[in-house]
Amino acid sequence: MNIPLEDDEIAYLSGRTGTLAFVRTLGRFFYLETEAEEVVIFTDDDDLLVASTFDVGEKARRGLRCTLFLIREMNSPLIVLRKGHPASPRLKTVVSVGDKTRVSCDVQAGTHPEQDVLCGTSDLDGVLVLSAPGGAEVKNFAGVVVTEKFL
Numbered sequence: 001m002n003i004p005l006e007d008d009e010i011a012y013l014s015g016r017t018g019t020l021a022f023v024r025t026l027g028r029f030f031y032l033e034t035e036a037e038e039v040v041i042f043t044d045d046d047d048l049l050v051a052s053t054f055d056v057g058e059k060a061r062r063g064l065r066c067t068l069f070l071i072r073e074m075n076s077p078l079i080v081l082r083k084g085h086p087a088s089p090r091l092k093t094v095v096s097v098g099d100k101t102r103v104s105c106d107v108q109a110g111t112h113p114e115q116d117v118l119c120g121t122s123d124l125d126g127v128l129v130l131s132a133p134g135g136a137e138v139k140n141f142a143g144v145v146v147t148e149k150f151l
Helices: 058-072
Strands: 002-004 009-014 019-024 029-033 038-042 048-053 093-098 100-104 117-119 128-132 135-139 144-149
Touching: 002 144, 009 058, 019 058, 019 128, 048 058, 048 100, 048 117, 048 128, 058 093, 093 100, 093 117
Parallel strands: 100 117
Antiparallel strands: 002 135, 009 019, 009 144, 019 048, 029 038, 048 093, 100 128, 128 135
C-alpha cells in the first residue's frame, strides 16, 4: 500500500497490541550512539524515521509523535543498548532510520545498531516500511492507516 506523506505529516499504523508511526527525514542527518562509538547517519529526503510502541490508542500516538519530534526536530540521538541491557524491557518506544525498516517481534528492543530492523508487537511482525518518493510503501499490513499533521 502506498501512503503519501508530506514533509509536515506523520503516518500511524495501528495493530491490536502495537502502533507504528513514521515521518520523512527530509534529508537530515542523525546521531546513532552505541557503547563503543558514535555514528552519523546521512539520509535522503524521502528516507523515513520509523517508531514502534507496544501500546495502542491516543496515548501511544502522542508518545510516538513526541519521540519522532525529539529526534527529527531537536536532533536527539538514537541510542543503541547492548544486548541484555536491563533498560531494554522498559523502553516504551524504539526507532529506526533509513530507506527500509522491517518490524520483528523476535528482536530485543533498542539493541540493534542495524537500522533496518525494529522491535514490534507480534501483530505487526513482518511489516515492511519502505521509503518512496513523497511517502512510503507499506507491505504485509492490512490494518488501519491514519495520517495527520506532524508539525
